[in-house]
Amino acid sequence: MIIRDERPDDHPALRALLEAAFGGPAEADLVDALRRDGDIAIALVAELEEGPAGHLVLSRMRAPPGTLGLAPLAVKPSRQGSGLGSALIEAGLARARKEGWQGVFVLGEPAFYGRFGFTAAQAAPFRSPFSGPFLQALELRPGALAAKDPKAAYAAAFAAFE
Ligand SMILES: CC(C)(COP(=O)(O)OP(=O)(O)OC[C@H]1O[C@@H](n2cnc3c(N)ncnc32)[C@H](O)[C@@H]1OP(=O)(O)O)[C@@H](O)C(=O)NCCC(=O)NCCS
Numbered sequence: 001m002i003i004r005d006e007r008p009d010d011h012p013a014l015r016a017l018l019e020a021a022f023g024g025p026a027e028a029d030l031v032d033a034l035r036r037d038g039d040i041a042i043a044l045v046a047e048l049e050e051g052p053a054g055h056l057v058l059s060r061m062r063a064p065p066g067t068l069g070l071a072p073l074a075v076k077p078s079r080q081g082s083g084l085g086s087a088l089i090e091a092g093l094a095r096a097r098k099e100g101w102q103g104v105f106v107l108g109e110p111a112f113y114g115r116f117g118f119t120a121a122q123a124a125p126f127r128s129p130f131s132g133p134f135l136q137a138l139e140l141r142p143g144a145l146a147a148k149d150p151k152a153a154y155a156a157a158f159a160a161f162e
Helices: 008-022 026-037 084-098 110-116 156-161
Strands: 002-005 040-048 051-060 067-075 103-107 135-139
Touching: 002 084, 008 026, 008 051, 008 067, 026 040, 026 051, 026 067, 026 156, 040 067, 040 084, 051 084, 067 084, 084 110, 110 135
Parallel strands: 067 103
Antiparallel strands: 002 040, 040 051, 051 067, 103 135
16 A cells, blocks of 8 residues: 555546545535635545555645644545555644644544544634534644634635535
């Protein structure tokens, strides 16, 4: 398995992957909208011999400054549970840290994202339409998420999910 940047020729395979993983087109449509808006900061593909088997997108948040939203993350159903999702998160966080991003927000299962250091407590001070136990955050630098105006706003394309 290799992890590499997404390429334009991956788009059809990634749509199929997202539709299979989520059971519908909403997340594939979200990725199209993020691409169209120029809001994608990091997009990684986990590739097996058979082709793309995992996909991770990190998009620029409108607030707080210098933060990323992790979504979607998807692994081909036949390959779930074999470490691809975890490897994509580790690679995405390493890249974000290297590029100097301050923190990452995610909406998902705490039992899964807690493994990578995300906590609901870190996200709790931020006002967001997604506030609650599933909204989690991770600082990429100590103190980076100690916001003065604690508002968390995903890229515009996420409005479809509010
Ligand atoms: C969630 C997903 C990306 C995980 O990728 P993956 O490659 O299957 O995950 P990994 O193999 O790296 O890790 C699997 C571990 O995470 C756990 N896990 C996976 N999904 C979980 C969930 N929703 N809640 C809690 N734990 C979860 C598994 O139980 C497994 O635990 P183990 O290591 O103790 O056996 C993948 O299952 C998927 O695409 N699901 C459908 C789409 C989806 O729900 N995406 C997440 C959006 S927030």
